[in-house]
Amino acid sequence: MNQITRREFLRVSALIGVGSIAAACAAPSAPAPVEVAGEPTSEPAAAPAGPAGPIGKYSEAPSLAALVAEGQLPPVEERLPAEPFVVGPGVLVVDEHLDWEVGEYSREGEVLRSVGNDPVWSYPCQHSQEHILNCPPHHTGPITGNLVSSWSVNEDCTVYEFTLRKGLKWSDGVPVTTEDILFTYEDVLLNEDLTPVLASDLKDGAAPNGEPMGLEVVDDFTWRYTFNEPNGSRFLARLGMGNLWAAYSTFIRPKHYLQQFHIKYADKADLEAKAVAAGLGAGEWARLFQDEGGNWGGMDCWHMVEEGRLPVLRPWIVKESPPELIIMERNPYYFKVDTEGNQLPYVERVEGVVVSDLESIPMTIVAGEVNFVRERLRHTDVALYKEHEAENDYKVVLDMVYHNAPVALYFNMNTVDENWCQAVWQKEFRQAVNAAIDYQEIIDSLYLGLGTACPWLPDVNDRDQANALLDQAGLDQRDADGWRLNPDGTRFEFRMDVRLDPLYVKPSEVIKAHLEEVGIYTPLKMMEAALWNQIRDANELYASIDWCDDCNWPFLKDDFMPNQRILWAQLWQRWMETDGKEGEEPPDWMKELYGLHKEIMVSDPRTSVAEDALARFTEWYKEYVPVLPLARDVVDPCLVPKNAGNIAHAGRSSAVWFSLEQVFFKHT
Template sequence: MIFAILRHPKRLLTLVLACFLIIVGCQPTKFQTRAAQEVSQLVLVSLSEPATFNYAINDSPYSVFPFIYKGLLDEDGITSKLKPGLAESWSIFPDKKRIIFTLRKGLKWSDGEPLTADDVIFSYRDIYLNKKIPTTYRDLLRIGDTGTFPSVRKLDEQRVEFTLPAPFAPFLRYTERLAILPAHALRSAVFSNDANGNPQFLSMWGTNTDPQKIICNGSYTIESYTPAQRVTFRRNPYYWRKDAQGNSQPYIERIIWQIISSTDNQLLRFRSGELDSLNVTPSNFGLLKREEKRGKYSIYNGGTSSGFSFIGFNLNQARNAQGKPFVDPIKSQWFNNLAFRQAVAYAIDRNRIKTNIYRGLGEVQHSPIAVQSPYYLSPQAGLKVYNYNPNKAREMLLSAGFQYNSQKELLDRNGKRVEFEMLVKSEDQSRIDAAIQIQQDLSQIGIKANLQVVSFNVVLRRLLSRRDWDCYVGAFGATGADVEPHLLKLFWSSRGSFHQFNQGPQPGAPPIQGWVVSDWEKAIDSLFNAGVQELDEKKRQAIYGRFQQIVAEQLPVFFLVNPISLQAIRDRVVNIKYSGLSSVFWNIDEWQITDK
């Protein structure tokens, strides 16, 4: 899922969210003509509205934050190399445990107030490391077997020093992902409690907040928000970035982020000439490619995307605070049976998914780590794979004590029909189509999977809050994992906030009872802890290779097809640098609109 989740808002917008550039408003043709005469602008499309304007507590990929916030460092979307961001430089001590960041001079917030080391201290110490604030980003900062956090101190107005309890290879990359937030606007809310004893910060900056009160440090500010319709962004006049000639960036004055849940409508509007850009899916690729010249646009090929798509079962054997099991105990026995999970893997025809749903524009996936990664373990190097073999699936089920009735329906050893709910988000038609084919494949081995298509916000609540789901066809958007596999920890660590297939207790959430962590989950925890402390690349490759082997053997999730990233963008938009390993908007500061 995001799944990818999850882990970094700058990437999270692209991995599970399909956002596209368009030039429309409430009345597209009139709005486009009038606006083009006034200011340069682009309009983006989101499949769903934002869940919050509070960065720290956001857990949805439908996020405005890539446009309004920055971290200490930036990342080149093509090379994945780190470069200066809010910090103009950084230095690492020989012990690899102390890092000093030096901020740029003259940084300002969108309200004109100075951005200083105090804001960095506040963001890390008082928000991300504050136990009273249930933020998913805290997981990124846990270091070592004990999950100890780094400490941070102010050296002067421009310099801050982080001290780590042990060498931690991903730390620099996380400072790019964690936004710096305004202390002058949020400090009082962090240290004031509501009637329930929780920080008032938790109710700050919801989507009902006046957008003018959202203080930013990124390329844009939020100008207005109309629920279920659009978010309008305006260029941040205090943004620090300038081009080589000294011109302020970004060049585009306004971005309008339309909220349109129908991908069919997006395609129609793009073809009619109203839209500047569209995410190209396998189903519309042939049509759009034929019209490319006439439509005056180009289709950018970013290669296979990072992250992973999968089908997974709820392995959680715990109960909620009222003592009710999250999963029906009968179903839980099936899902926690390794032979059952492996049989399901053999029963799914992924090549058919690739051909029929992705039109050949993808590759069968075997690992959670991108094939472009130096840490990827290939089948040729020993990774266990599950090629389509329904006969083997049936044999495994029979050997595990399952049986078939006269109608060829699968029953467990107690005669209970094997039937469960399969959850999928409504905003992605290709994922729905994949789920339908999986449903058909499972029916061939006697399993009845009842498809439930709901909005992704509902999916997130089911997965991460209620935990009352059976099976999920989803994805986890782990862009950047090709460079740093530890970014996957949110999903794979037993204590990770997105460890959805067996999520444990979470800070600030109601308690759960009887949570069980398997030995192989503990082994994965140990490998991730070892991987971040090992600076030798060959040794790190061995560590993450073993992690991939465990996942392939235990199958908490089964990987499906990794699609090719394609984006159609009108030729009037220039300076685009597109890669499937990063957000299409990663260099939006450099985008310009021409008269073509």
């Protein structure tokens, strides 16, 4: 590895300007829309739309072949399901984004190594999830089976039927059956000790106050989920790529392993002893269950550590997990093959370097310690990475975009500050803020110009219009310093509560400058993330910047809803969730938002009904602008090995990271 001192790092950072690479790196065109499949039918959907694989003849990595020869593993034909998932052109990433080719197995020393400032984000396998369904790329295009060989949904999205791939196995070789489905449903999802609040995705009508979905087990491989009220887009998102990080664990968990930690199955004395041995109270079985992988899902993949005790369905298994390095190796029972019958993944080993903070990531990269990174690279550091590209085993890729906004400006509608609420409740005020912000300046200063403005916002950037709208909103008086006044004569403050992270600080500073040009006093209150979270949960935020999955995800609108991100209308949300028993009644324009969101969530995304609801949602959004995404289709700087194959040349970068099983090292 190349070593670089902190002094050298700072010197190079200061000397290299971003202009030299911004000029050479025009933003790639936005990903082309994928054609939406036709109306759903009651017939099972076809298996993955890929080339048929060889029948009964498969190949495997040399390391696995050696274990077979030694008698430590069964032959590859016995490890694969009867119908393996066949990976080929257009299966995991759409054709127009990737020139797919059959890969090669990695050689000794060829490792995909990532970096992050916490264990969850430090290794590539965090992004190599498996889902019930396969939706390339990310909840668009044909929805096909992944862990299942077939699936179907009825016309009103109340009955879903699935059939597992026969012979699908956990990473320890134990077959996957509907026993695992039933266990996860009855003993995890419906167990209040393990799941105090069931996600609305899994309820009638995708509603927080809906009844839990039902389960019907047909046989060892086939089961149905049933709803009393339609649950379409939201449930399909949970089943497929829409729920990127939670993957299959919402629906399938290894009963044969986890039952030893469950009060229903384990001997009470043994369970208490295990809890005490783990440093817990004798009665804390639920926490023990969770710590052993029972709450595995969402963003928390730390349960995969401890030498891979928890059986998985992923391409790789954790083998070692020291504090500063996570090591994962190939899953010998992985269920996918390429078009020539080669069992995937191609790469034997993936690793994740864990650093103390985000500021340590650039030094780790230029020192040559990693070669495969996304979403942790600041645009302002790209020139530095290019400078050290020749001496390291990576290349900088700038032709894919983020899977989201990536950040947006949110207004808290439910603070105790009456002057604040009187202003932000008016659409004219929010329209004025939108008109005052120069989004192109944000794109240029934060993202080297490699992005576009959000099409859901009126394209204004007009200070005169902003001033007129502010006057119309009742902020037409100013003090001696030129700052706008509340109707009661006090100075209006657009307080921004900002986490101490460049992702949030820099756009906040630009927005402050823009708003103060139209007379809005805009103090920035900087704080650590932990304090920000406390203030958010206490409903004490005013305005703030946060992550946002915007119109790049046409059927996942939760980031615009009050119960997401900065929790920007907690009292209105509570009123809606409790049918008016708690909270405060929202105004009619907010009720309209809830209604449109409901239509989208319960309808099948492949139908004209959903498309119509989305179109009306878009028009509503342009008028009421409750949340302001600051950019979209922003280039996501990535690092990949110089000889990496099956890396997309367009589209979402996350599509590549969620299909790592097809990435390989080229040897010619």
